[in-house]
Amino acid sequence: MNFNDLEVVLAIMKKAGYGDIVQLPEESDVILINTCAIRDNAENKIWQRLNYFKHIKSNWRKNGTKSSRPPPKVAVLGCMAERLKEKLIEADKMVDVVCGPDAYRDLPRLLSSVEQGQQAINTLLSLEETYADVSPVRIAKDSVTAFVSIMRGCNNMCSFCIVPFTRGRERSRPLESIVREVGELWEQGVKEVTLLGQNVNSYCDLSNTPGIREGEEDTPDEEQRREEEKKKTKKSEAVSDVLSSGFSAIYRTNESGLRFASLLKCLAETYPEMRFRFTSPHPKDFPDDLLLVMREQHNVCNSIHLPVQSGSSRVLERMRRGYTREAYLELVERIREIIPGVALSSDFIAGFCGETEEDHLQTLSIVETVGYEMAYMFAYSMREKTPAHRHDVDDVPEEVKQRRLSELIATFKRSSAARYHSQLGKTQLVLIEAPNKRNPNEWGGRCDSGQKVFFSRAPVPDHQSGDLVDTKPGDYVAVKILDTTFASLRGEPLRRTSLQAFYSEPS
Numbered sequence: 001m002n003f004n005d006l007e008v009v010l011a012i013m014k015k016a017g018y019g020d021i022v023q024l025p026e027e028s029d030v031i032l033i034n035t036c037a038i039r040d041n042a043e044n045k046i047w048q049r050l051n052y053f054k055h056i057k058s059n060w061r062k063n064g065t066k067s068s069r070p071p072p073k074v075a076v077l078g079c080m081a082e083r084l085k086e087k088l089i090e091a092d093k094m095v096d097v098v099c100g101p102d103a104y105r106d107l108p109r110l111l112s113s114v115e116q117g118q119q120a121i122n123t124l125l126s127l128e129e130t131y132a133d134v135s136p137v138r139i140a141k142d143s144v145t146a147f148v149s150i151m152r153g154c155n156n157m158c159s160f161c162i163v164p165f166t167r168g169r170e171r172s173r174p175l176e177s178i179v180r181e182v183g184e185l186w187e188q189g190v191k192e193v194t195l196l197g198q199n200v201n202s203y204c205d206l207s208n209t210p211g212i213r214e215g216e217e218d219t220p221d222e223e224q225r226r227e228e229e230k231k232k233t234k235k236s237e238a239v240s241d242v243l244s245s246g247f248s249a250i251y252r253t254n255e256s257g258l259r260f261a262s263l264l265k266c267l268a269e270t271y272p273e274m275r276f277r278f279t280s281p282h283p284k285d286f287p288d289d290l291l292l293v294m295r296e297q298h299n300v301c302n303s304i305h306l307p308v309q310s311g312s313s314r315v316l317e318r319m320r321r322g323y324t325r326e327a328y329l330e331l332v333e334r335i336r337e338i339i340p341g342v343a344l345s346s347d348f349i350a351g352f353c354g355e356t357e358e359d360h361l362q363t364l365s366i367v368e369t370v371g372y373e374m375a376y377m378f379a380y381s382m383r384e385k386t387p388a389h390r391h392d393v394d395d396v397p398e399e400v401k402q403r404r405l406s407e408l409i410a411t412f413k414r415s416s417a418a419r420y421h422s423q424l425g426k427t428q429l430v431l432i433e434a435p436n437k438r439n440p441n442e443w444g445g446r447c448d449s450g451q452k453v454f455f456s457r458a459p460v461p462d463h464q465s466g467d468l469v470d471t472k473p474g475d476y477v478a479v480k481i482l483d484t485t486f487a488s489l490r491g492e493p494l495r496r497t498s499l500q501a502f503y504s505e506p507s
């Protein structure tokens with residue numbers, strides 16, 4: 001998401017007359033630091049970078065070669081800008097501009113207003129900003145994969161999470177603007193698009209729904225307004241065509257508007273030779289019609305990120321996730337029933353407030369029960385301003401968090417090794433992305449389930465002509481899997497093919 005945001009910012013800067021990206025901070029007029037606030041660690045790294053840039057600026061005049069130009073302005077963008085605006089502005093001579101995630105259009109003005117050494121800040125959150133009309137400037141111009149942001153913000157209030165406070169309420173781009181952007185990427189040679197959003201599968205395009213707006217006004221105290229709305233609004237019970245069965249949402253879920261399944265279907269049918277993935281979804285937004293689109297459209301990858309966070313219903317309730325362990329496992333069963341062979345990945349938090357050994361064992365057991373291909377696992381790091389910060393106690397000692405995290409990682413590794421092993425002998429369709437960095441004689445790419453696959457760059461038969469052809473990034477190759485490691489697969493290339501041809505062949 002941050003990477004894509006930076007591409008949006010570059011487009012805005014370019015339109016305002018700024019030039020290209022330079023390689024060194026010493027060569028720049030402006031240093032943009034796009035930030036994440038989810039964990040302490042990420043913020044600590046940003047403070048280190050800011051210290052380094054401060055050092056460059058304070059030594060600017062000592063270096064005669066640079067004295068003809070003023071030192072670069074430093075702008076902090078994104079979630080940390082939103083969360084720590086005062087602290088950043090007050091930090092001694094570190095930051096010139098603080099610009100929140102909904103204020104990027106204002107960045108050129110903010111930068112021009114600090115010519116005389118003042119500081120500038122805009123961290124207003126918006127109920128409508130989606131940057132739908134901005135065509136992002138691609139940083140990795142030659143890449144055959146790209147990201148397209150389709151919605152912003154999050155209406156959930158998971159108690160551990162800062163995102164609703166830094167990214168604001170959910171709003172979705174009009175479908176037409178997404179189709180247009182994907183079309184531009186297709187023209188540029190992109191073969192795989194990952195649709196992005198803080199809560200990507202709660203996408204809901206209301207632009208053609210008369211009388212409905214996603215919000216009326218912003219207020220200074222976002223959370224207070226959320227809490228008031230929560231009290232007014234009866235919790236949505238499972239609505240079969242909107243929410244996953246057994247899941248609830250804090251906000252009333254819009255039942256009108258164009259939903260994620262329709263967007264995915266439209267994109268898949270419009271660009272049948274382009275692959276689509278999406279991240280990061282919430283488990284509550286997997287109604288059957290979305291799963292059916294995933295099954296029926298050959299170019300929508302059969303891989304789902306299904307963040308569970310904890311395997312204990314008690315902890316899930318405290319986290320305000322809106323589901324129980326049982327509902328989550330039922331959803332997994334339903335997903336596998338509709339999409340056999342689907343690859344699942346998840347996020348886990350070790351040592352959340354009040355987590356007992358029994359809760360932790362429940363999390364280990366859900367890892368084994370589900371069998372994930374991939375997992376992102378972290379020790380809990382309490383964030384100021386979150387509901388947990390106000391209502392819970394961060395009472396699991398750090399060494400216990402770390403021990404539980406190690407056990408979680410070990411359990412996941414054992415379980416995922418079996419998943420990788422089960423690929424042996426199967427033929428996977430791989431989109432070539434780039435040479436293997438460790439062995440330039442091999443290509444690296446991803447198969448439908450998102451696993452990394454490496455294979456020889458030797459010529460292969462073309463599926464239509466049968467002639468031996470050299471392959472290149474952007475080609476789809478059928479690869480027979482012969483070997484696995486913990487995090488990748490290795491195989492023998494069989495033929496160059498196309499998405500439609502591969503999936504129409506008898507398996």
Ligand code: SF4
Nearest residue numbers: 154156157158161163
């Ligand atoms: S769904 Fe929960 S964890 Fe995900 S961004 Fe929203 S509040 Fe954070």
